[in-house]
Each structure stands twice: as structure tokens, then as C-alpha cells.
Amino acid sequence: MQNLRKLISIVIPVFNEEGNIPLLYAELRGVLNSLWNKYDCEVIFINDGSSDASALAIKNITNQNKKVKYIEFSRNFGKEIATTAGLHFAKGDAVIMLDADLQHPPRLISQFIEKWEEGNEIVIGVRNSVRSQWLKKFGSALFYKIMNLIGDDTKIMPFATDFSLLDRKVVNEFNRFSERNRMTRGLINWLGFRRDFIYFDAPERAGGGAGYSNLKLIKLALSSFISHSLFPLKFAGYLGVLITLISGIIGFAILIGKYFLHNAFFSSFTNSAQLAILIIFLVGLILSCLGIIALYIGNIHSEVLNRPMFVVREKENIDGNF
Ligand code: UDP
Ligand code: MG
Numbered sequence: 001m002q003n004l005r006k007l008i009s010i011v012i013p014v015f016n017e018e019g020n021i022p023l024l025y026a027e028l029r030g031v032l033n034s035l036w037n038k039y040d041c042e043v044i045f046i047n048d049g050s051s052d053a054s055a056l057a058i059k060n061i062t063n064q065n066k067k068v069k070y071i072e073f074s075r076n077f078g079k080e081i082a083t084t085a086g087l088h089f090a091k092g093d094a095v096i097m098l099d100a101d102l103q104h105p106p107r108l109i110s111q112f113i114e115k116w117e118e119g120n121e122i123v124i125g126v127r128n129s130v131r132s133q134w135l136k137k138f139g140s141a142l143f144y145k146i147m148n149l150i151g152d153d154t155k156i157m158p159f160a161t162d163f164s165l166l167d168r169k170v171v172n173e174f175n176r177f178s179e180r181n182r183m184t185r186g187l188i189n190w191l192g193f194r195r196d197f198i199y200f201d202a203p204e205r206a207g208g209g210a211g212y213s214n215l216k217l218i219k220l221a222l223s224s225f226i227s228h229s230l231f232p233l234k235f236a237g238y239l240g241v242l243i244t245l246i247s248g249i250i251g252f253a254i255l256i257g258k259y260f261l262h263n264a265f266f267s268s269f270t271n272s273a274q275l276a277i278l279i280i281f282l283v284g285l286i287l288s289c290l291g292i293i294a295l296y297i298g299n300i301h302s303e304v305l306n307r308p309m310f311v312v313r314e315k316e317n318i319d320g321n322f
Helices: 020-034 054-064 079-089 106-117 134-150 168-174 184-191 214-228 231-260 271-305
Strands: 006-014 039-047 068-072 094-097 122-127 160-167 195-200
Touching: 006 020, 006 079, 006 106, 020 039, 020 054, 020 106, 039 054, 039 079, 054 068, 068 079, 079 094, 079 160, 079 168, 079 184, 094 106, 094 168, 106 122, 106 160, 106 195, 122 184, 134 214, 160 168, 160 184, 168 184, 184 214, 231 271
Parallel strands: 006 039, 006 094, 039 068, 122 195
Antiparallel strands: 094 160, 122 160
């Protein structure tokens, strides 16, 4: 019976959540106990360089329960890296990522598992209402708009959270990513796979302060744009081509109109106006050249990211020897 049960891993990144950890664990234990006859489970806390007593709070739990595991970072590396580490060490047939501040209600875990058993390889929690401050709300709406406009990958769903379940296949593929500046959601999106969504109301964080300051969020957004889109890089090139074309046409028209056709309208352009158009033309040329360099840098960029070239869902008879 024991080894027939599937293993569910719960990955929880923690940054200064000393007050929330006991509350979270109490709720989590209730949920996991109710799943006990069908699923075995492990809980992995990743302490992302907390400066409060989070470590103590987690060790209190690991001492009571061997299924609760603990990883401590040497310093704060950020949530994305913390979840990455959790996914790396998780052994489950499915891995669920959960915030420690109770904004991701543990009671929904059974719904995630149900969707997974229906054949979905990724189940993503989507917030119904965002009760955060208006600046964050506006910022996140803007982020998704831009990201979906300029992103090279598949679309990201607005209000999708990191509260999600990944099948073992997806986790194995995720573990092959080697890029350092990462957004877990963006990478999971990139991977493809069959997915479904669970809509939920996110409560206010239970206690403590949000670990992400506005500045940290802006930095995360910028680095996400850069790693999921080459548009900012190519923009100079597009602009350059446009400027060169327009100023080239105007300059050419003046040249012909003024000096060959002696047209009154074109003759009214002064010498300095002609010089200005020449300069604009040259600036356009320089920007176009920057655009060409951008194409090369773009190639280097995608090579350096070193993403897997493709992602396989299933294999049959592939490593079969005769
Ligand atoms: N977190 C982390 N490292 C950080 C910041 C946050 O591991 O540098 C954890 C935090 O403890 C929580 C989750 O990531 O479990 C989400 O953080 P937060 O609630 O601050 O983000 P928000 O809910 O505003 O997205
Ligand atoms: Mg939160």
C-alpha cells in the first residue's frame, strides 16, 4: 500500500515569515491529513535568508515531522531562486508551490490535485480580485500588457499567481533551465504542456510585510522583459530604419525639386534646413546599424540563456535497445 501512493511535494519559499509559519503549517497539516489515504507528501521550506526567527519556526516543525524538509540559503536570493531550489530538491510526482503568507489558501490543494488527476500537467492558481494597493495593481496590469505585447513566448495570463501544481515531467524540464535572472511563471509558461486554472480569492497576507518592495518588483519586471523579449533591443533598429526612410525621401525630394526642377516650394528650404535633414538621415543610419548589432546581441543572448532547445512530453521506444 505504502509505495502505491503518489508523492505530493509542497514547496514554500520563506522570507521573514516567523509569525505565519505556524499558522500555515497548522492549516497545511489538516489538508494533507485529509489526503493521507491516497497521497504521501513532503513539505519543503526554503528559508531565503530571513533575518527574523523563521528558521527557528521551521525547525520546530522539522523536529516533529520528518516529512517536513528544510533548506536554508546563505543570504536572500529572491523568491524565484528559492522556488527553483525547492523544485530542484522536491521528489514528488506532483509539486505544489505555495506562498508562506497564507495568501495561497492551502485548502485549495485538493482541487489542484483533482485537476492534476484529470490529466493536466500544470495547474495554475488565478486571483479573482486583487485587493492590493492601487500602485501595485496598476503596475501588474501594465506589466502583463507589455509582456504579452512584446514577449516572444506564449501569453501569460494576467492575475496568474505562483500558486501552482507541476507534474513531475514539468518539474524535470524546469530543472534544466540554467538562466539566473528568472521569473518562474514566465519559464513555466514557456515550457508549454497541458494546463488548467483554478480561480481563487487571495486574502490579505496573514502577518509581516511583503518581501517585495516596489523597487524590487520593477527590477523583476525589467529583467523579465529582457529575458522573454528581444523587442527593446530591436526597437532602435526599427526607429532607425523609419528615420532613415523618411529623411531620405525628404532630402531626395529637396535635391531634385530645388536644383533640377527649380520648383518654388522645394527652393524655399534653406541651406540649414537641408543640413538638418542630412543630419537626421545620418542619425537614422546610425540607429539602423545599432539595430543590426542588436540582432547579433540577440543571438548571443539566446545562446547565453542556454535554454533547452525543445521540451518533450512523452517518449516511447526511444531508448529501447534490441
Ligand atoms: N519571498 C522569498 N524571498 C524574497 C521575498 C519573498 O522567499 O526575497 C517569499 C515570501 O516569504 C512569500 C512569497 O515569497 O512566501 C511571496 O512573497 P510576498 O508575499 O512578499 O509577495 P506578494 O504576495 O506581494 O507577491
Ligand atoms: Mg504575499
